[in-house]
Amino acid sequence: MVQQYxxxxxxxxxxxxAKLPGIGRKTAMRLVLHSLRLEVGAVDRFCDAISTLRHEVxxxxxxxxxxxxxxxxxxxxPRRDATTVCVVENIQDVMAIEATMQYHGLYHVLGGVISxxxxxxxxxxxxxxxxxxxxxxxxxxxxxxxxxxxxxxTTNFFIYxxxxxxxxxxxxxxxxGLSINDELQYTDExxxxxxxxxxxxxxxx
Amino acid sequence: MVQQYxxxxxxxxxxxxAKLPGIGRKTAMRLVLHSLRLEVGAVDRFCDAISTLRHEVxxxxxxxxxxxxxxxxxxxxPRRDATTVCVVENIQDVMAIEATMQYHGLYHVLGGVISxxxxxxxxxxxxxxxxxxxxxxxxxxxxxxxxxxxxxxTTNFFIYxxxxxxxxxxxxxxxxGLSINDELQYTDExxxxxxxxxxxxxxxx
Numbered sequence: 001m002v003q004q005y006x007x008x009x010x011x012x013x014x015x016x017x018a019k020l021p022g023i024g025r026k027t028a029m030r031l032v033l034h035s036l037r038l039e040v041g042a043v044d045r046f047c048d049a050i051s052t053l054r055h056e057v058x059x060x061x062x063x064x065x066x067x068x069x070x071x072x073x074x075x076x077x078p079r080r081d082a083t084t085v086c087v088v089e090n091i092q093d094v095m096a097i098e099a100t101m102q103y104h105g106l107y108h109v110l111g112g113v114i115s116x117x118x119x120x121x122x123x124x125x126x127x128x129x130x131x132x133x134x135x136x137x138x139x140x141x142x143x144x145x146x147x148x149x150x151x152x153x154t155t156n157f158f159i160y161x162x163x164x165x166x167x168x169x170x171x172x173x174x175x176x177g178l179s180i181n182d183e184l185q186y187t188d189e190x191x192x193x194x195x196x197x198x199x200x201x202x203x204x205x
Numbered sequence: 206m207v208q209q210y211x212x213x214x215x216x217x218x219x220x221x222x223a224k225l226p227g228i229g230r231k232t233a234m235r236l237v238l239h240s241l242r243l244e245v246g247a248v249d250r251f252c253d254a255i256s257t258l259r260h261e262v263x264x265x266x267x268x269x270x271x272x273x274x275x276x277x278x279x280x281x282x283p284r285r286d287a288t289t290v291c292v293v294e295n296i297q298d299v300m301a302i303e304a305t306m307q308y309h310g311l312y313h314v315l316g317g318v319i320s321x322x323x324x325x326x327x328x329x330x331x332x333x334x335x336x337x338x339x340x341x342x343x344x345x346x347x348x349x350x351x352x353x354x355x356x357x358x359t360t361n362f363f364i365y366x367x368x369x370x371x372x373x374x375x376x377x378x379x380x381x382g383l384s385i386n387d388e389l390q391y392t393d394e395x396x397x398x399x400x401x402x403x404x405x406x407x408x409x410x
Contacts, residue, residue, distance in 0.1 A: 006272050006299065006300075009254075010262075012254045013257075015254070016250065020239060021235065022232070030227070031226070033296070034226050046222075047255055050218050054245055057215075067212055068214060092238070094211065
């Protein structure tokens with residue numbers, strides 16, 4: 001049974017909100033009615049922020065992170081170690097790693113992982129530009145920080161094959177193991193097995 | 206630890222999405238990144254729909270439902286029974302009742318219920334205009350279809366007091382009882398008690 005809207009404008013706004021991922025028609029309706037209770041200025045600011053971003057978005061020409069300038073502030077920062085490049089799927093991953101405050105090198109945002117099921121091949125990703133960065137000779141280490149999935153592993157392997165002709169460049173991956181606070185008995189056996197194989201000397205830290 | 210955004214435009218768009226009710230910063234980020242993958246035209250349509258609705262929204266001057274015209278299509282429909290008025294909190298309730306296809310009268314949208322805790326008093330609601338509709342003499346029945354909460358009951362009682370001087374007007378409330386498919390043993394005792402007190406003759410339907 002199709003719900004009948006008393007206003008075509010209302011229906012159109014609900015339709016548009018409901019196109020967003022994870023937002024159904026009931027939530028869309030709630031958001032639209034919320035927007036009707038806001039001042040006109042607040043709604044204008046909302047629309048302007050979304051629209052301006054979409055129209056004026058730029059990506060750093062070095063690492064392909066979102067940026068307001070041609071080269072992002074991370075790549076432009078002289079205090080960062082330009083010889084280490086961390087390869088990630090998307091910009092959320094950059095933010096997650098930055099939030100750890102444990103990494104001081106640069107990034108390379110692939111824009112996804114190789115996934116034949118979703119029609120994503122190597123040419124859809126920023127892999128050629130990564131090889132070019134390595135080819136320029138400034139890079140000593142590539143950290144592969146992709147998801148621990150079949151697609152992530154495939155992409156890791158693809159990149160590894162592309163970079164194995166640069167013997168100067170060390171290729172590393174993130175450590176896999178127990179999460180901090182994980183209880184042994186509830187950890188899946190693959191992770192537990194990896195954490196055993198990759199055990200490290202106890203330093204008391 | 207504050208997440209660092211590599212783009213001020215991105216941060217502003219995330220800020221705006223995160224102001225919406227029920228949307229946190231992670232979901233806001235996901236929605237913004239989704240909008241970046243859309244064509245520019247699709248984002249423009251989204252913004253235009255929200256903005257146009259907010260700028261051009263009208264409310265029916267009879268029942269206060271959202272409408273594109275001065276009088277909404279329900280109030281303007283000559284086939285509907287104008288002597289019966291169903292009083293509801295908001296426009297979602299109108300749509301819910303319309304979806305049952307069991308009601309052929311008109312509506313009156315209060316815009317909320319009396320709730321001193323939220324600073325909502327009778328003058329914030331469309332109660333005076335309801336009394337005026339009744340005073341015009343065309344109404345035979347007022348159906349109070351508010352939520353079964355303390356605030357809903359308070360509002361029911363307030364409206365009842367305002368309308369008790371119109372003896373011609375019958376004031377009814379929605380039936381309370383078991384939901385269709387409810388199992389007796391899992392029904393709360395107040396609802397079960399009400400369904401016993403308000404039992405109706407068995408008609409085989």
